[in-house]
Amino acid sequence: MLKFLTAGESHGPALICIIEGLPAGLKIDVPAIDAELARRQKAPGRGERMRIEQDTVTVLSGLRGGVTLGSPLTMQILNRDYVNWEGSMHPHRPSTGQKVTCPRPGHADYPGMVKYGFDDARNVLERASARETALRTAIGAVARQVLRLKGVEIYSRVSALGQLTFDAVAETPEAYQRAQAHPFSENESQSQAAEELIASCRATGVSVGGVVEIAAFNLPIGLGSYVHADRRLDGRIAGALMSIPAVRGVEIGEAFALAQSPPGAPADSLRYDTERGIYYVGNANAGLAGGMTTGQPLVLRCAVKPLPTLAPAMTVDLATLLPATPVRERSDVTAVPTVAIVAEAVLAWALLTALLEGPARL
Amino acid sequence: MLKFLTAGESHGPALICIIEGLPAGLKIDVPAIDAELARRQKAPGRGERMRIEQDTVTVLSGLRGGVTLGSPLTMQILNRDYVNWEGSMHPHRPSTGQKVTCPRPGHADYPGMVKYGFDDARNVLERASARETALRTAIGAVARQVLRLKGVEIYSRVSALGQLTFDAVAETPEAYQRAQAHPFSENESQSQAAEELIASCRATGVSVGGVVEIAAFNLPIGLGSYVHADRRLDGRIAGALMSIPAVRGVEIGEAFALAQSPPGAPADSLRYDTERGIYYVGNANAGLAGGMTTGQPLVLRCAVKPLPTLAPAMTVDLATLLPATPVRERSDVTAVPTVAIVAEAVLAWALLTALLEGPARL
Amino acid sequence: MLKFLTAGESHGPALICIIEGLPAGLKIDVPAIDAELARRQKAPGRGERMRIEQDTVTVLSGLRGGVTLGSPLTMQILNRDYVNWEGSMHPHRPSTGQKVTCPRPGHADYPGMVKYGFDDARNVLERASARETALRTAIGAVARQVLRLKGVEIYSRVSALGQLTFDAVAETPEAYQRAQAHPFSENESQSQAAEELIASCRATGVSVGGVVEIAAFNLPIGLGSYVHADRRLDGRIAGALMSIPAVRGVEIGEAFALAQSPPGAPADSLRYDTERGIYYVGNANAGLAGGMTTGQPLVLRCAVKPLPTLAPAMTVDLATLLPATPVRERSDVTAVPTVAIVAEAVLAWALLTALLEGPARL
């Protein structure tokens, strides 16, 4: 069964992941993985650190001459910033870093300190950092290359940035591909409004949320299964997307709007003709029915919250028990465009996992 | 590690589940499990079958004298309707049932037939049926009893039924408990409107969706973890909720609304006083930060779709390849109140799983 | 991924298992499962209880008209003895049974009581009982039917009973099939000696151990894998066999003898001819190399201990802290012939699990 482990602190020596369960004989294009990492780093709204890191993947195992061996595949991303943090973050030399004793209330800091018994929030925030999504992007980049062999294509776009919404995109790979050529929208004035919003957020030190849309095309029918709760693809995808930091909502199609519509919703039909065989007409299922792909475009949306680092919160200095202002770790103005790219990767992984399950029939 | 398997076809002899990993020495109240099953069956909007089934649990293992043994706990719910279906559904005698060859487009039917190579949609729909949620309700009822030993309380309510929305409820157990005494709302006229909507749907043969809200109180801080993607409680909960049939969206707090708000969202603070120690002020986190509980009320919302069985779809008779009208299996008018109860159960399970993980510190 | 859960106390209402992950469309012969249960119950050396139980399986899910649905398959074996134990063992009524306070030192009793905090060893021994192997036999009987579709055959025999050893059997399905027609050996005098040994053990109230040999034929090449420690078939099989109660040793081929031989062991060769293609000559690998099947006969041996119930041990009455004689639960004189049958089943499961893994190559 396909699985992975990721590892690495945000300012530690490196990020590392191991993927176990890949079939043998797959050509993997390493520069294409790096290209996904670059997309993630150059997404609008990123903060200063992105000028320091230029993530590239070093493959350490599982690949020979660019082809998978069937053995575990390791990817490593060195943290270039580590040299500046070695005193504080060295794995086994005593830390010379100052303790972070003022947990940020919108983050993992405080529950993490309580859970693990730390008096230094750095012990939490280093791993809770969204930097881990670089690895998930890399893992998804591998998954996507495998899916592409089956014709599957995955795209994303930002569909709302705060109160701004962007023109809808037709459910075709071509339309999404065109949309992806622009950071927000093919519509010039919408795109400009988004960039102005980000600039204004950066100037005033506030963050903005938004909605991302992810779409997958040319999927085989029947990925996932209804036979057991944990094999339903809807649940797996939702779980994976919601585990992306800053994602706080997931819907299949426009589920929340549909839930609040008058009775009698739109419905798909099945039709037959000799040329196409049996096919769905319409996509009210948004590509998922009964926990399985229908073969129609799969469309998902994630609600992304404004980044809590920039929120106007107060905290307590745990060393003194006095009120304090949370330390501001370097941060982005908005995670929305970044999450879009990570969400593509996460979806690719969930789909590949379903694709590589054991046989449905002997 | 806590885990379960469920089994059972909708019109087969029985539904069965096994829970593995429960601690020993826990008092389990079996009638209280049945009470949850009854709540599920009597939820507004249910169809005819509920007059046939009166689900009760038979515990077959794992319990002795009402106390867990630490061994696998089996619960069985007999399908009373099986006597009427034995000819078609007997496990090993040849089936005398007529094949269902007209898959319903909004269901698992067609992708299931393709995936598993069936020419009879009954082979799919029997297991894809939401009847499986009776087991998940029973499993959750067990989990909830264990959580209650730690003071944890879980409630739900319908917050919207189609275009009707119901008054918000304060984030306290008392307020939710009061709200749960009414099928939809303490507000008489809202409740009446909901019942009228359901009656009208039943009369016209259409279905309506809605939104359910689930809330958990008195949670310990630090359930779940940020250390690995698959251990984040947000992802696990979302995955579990989305795997409930008819659920198509999940959000933590009001995530989609927040995502589309102006920059600069509300934020929690941490405060200290000698009496309460360190505590959160506010609940912008909706009880979850960094993939962990904050100890504040955990508030989740699910978008529930109108039931596709009642949708105006066409299909293909796979035996003749001619256009056909999908067979209508007996069905509910709306799944929303039922999903609310199942969602409580599913959440209870996810929380218990997190509670029973290995030690965070030796 | 193929998996199962088993449940049930030895004197509780029933034994139940759920298998998840079976492909759809497989014909399952339920009487053939019962036949395996009967073989297990009628194995030489069994005790009194076997006159009470006549195990038969009731399939409650996952099968329709004798064909797998791809959904979880449930098998239930009612404990006929439960009527005599209901007062003590009822799942939720208060137990009227007398506590077992004198743990048997060779069993799970005492460590189980300490681990789970019990003052009644019955809470342990009911689940720790080898009665659970009835379920594993049933599960293996299903696995074996699936394997047989691929031509795989599994046999076992007792190769030693205490100091008696039985004539070796050629590594062919025919030879094993012939050997299986006799409880111990085709050699009349050896067989008679074994039966006399059992009779003498029964008369004197002692137990005897032995060695069982399990062999699988017509295996495809490449089941299992070297790519990760937990995917090696040797480890999986050894783990499964060693988890059979009374099994205390496992070897592939004659590993312990080989380990203590002069340097320079026998070796297989690979050869090619046009008719057979590439094939192994010899079976020094005993069918397993690099954690994978070689396609040659797979030969395993298990060391089975004498049953500790009949051992001359003293214990402590935990209620009084005084020395005591352990209570003798009804028991068999020797587990060896029974273990042989359970081991076949356990091996079948391990092989099927490997067979149903995801694709090695897309």
Place this chain on the structure above:
Amino acid sequence: MLKFLTAGESHGPALICIIEGLPAGLKIDVPAIDAELARRQKAPGRGERMRIEQDTVTVLSGLRGGVTLGSPLTMQILNRDYVNWEGSMHPHRPSTGQKVTCPRPGHADYPGMVKYGFDDARNVLERASARETALRTAIGAVARQVLRLKGVEIYSRVSALGQLTFDAVAETPEAYQRAQAHPFSENESQSQAAEELIASCRATGVSVGGVVEIAAFNLPIGLGSYVHADRRLDGRIAGALMSIPAVRGVEIGEAFALAQSPPGAPADSLRYDTERGIYYVGNANAGLAGGMTTGQPLVLRCAVKPLPTLAPAMTVDLATLLPATPVRERSDVTAVPTVAIVAEAVLAWALLTALLEGPARL
């Protein structure tokens, strides 16, 4: 739940492992990990490669200032030999290496080629190599440090090398510690005979097997469980030990000898006195009963086969289908002393996994 993934080809850039699920706050001594790697490399009987590699671990995550963070712990061992193999083994540059087309019959080579569809056995042997046990040694070294906090000590010794057997060792940590100071035996003449045997094997190019004994002391009672087959510690340990390359047999205590003894085996007793409380007298259980630790010394034995690389086998050149002599990869004369060290590590991991399971009682 504690888990790990390992990765790395034998002549690839590096070996890497990630451990997930370690508690926070544990002091880890990195040089002590390296010391275990050195023990493994300097074990008698190793081949030439050990002069090239000097394995040391680089910790890349999960540790800060020498203390676990609760996050995934990564260890990397660079393959110094990689510089000599880069042309052949580079992960993504086209390989300039010559294909290995003559699979060695006693290894993973041929079944691996068939399973994964390779025409170059190097694609198999690089990962199937026992070099992976360096990582398992490192993982076990971490586990052992954690266990030591609870007082648990693990030792091993070679108890037989081919036909040579070495004096038994008392079941005490002190006796094992003394024995471990010698490569084979405290008995001078036995030790010398062993070294002469190895020298003679090396001279004549043959390999010898043997038996290793692993013992763990000061274990808590009740690690593992009887409640489900896959939670039995006997099964888990056997599975883990058997997955060490070259291990072909595993027994608890002297199981095979006991199985072939006269009826009526030795038995442990339980006794009580005010000073020690309740305790076992004797260790016929060899530390394991009912799938759980008894708290008595845990004693295991593994049968290790002669290394097949040095076996007199013929093979087929798959490129030409002509008979051929298998290529001899650099190899050891005997794996026995090395396996002893790896087995300690593997046992440490299995014990730690059991120790870190969820609570048996709330």
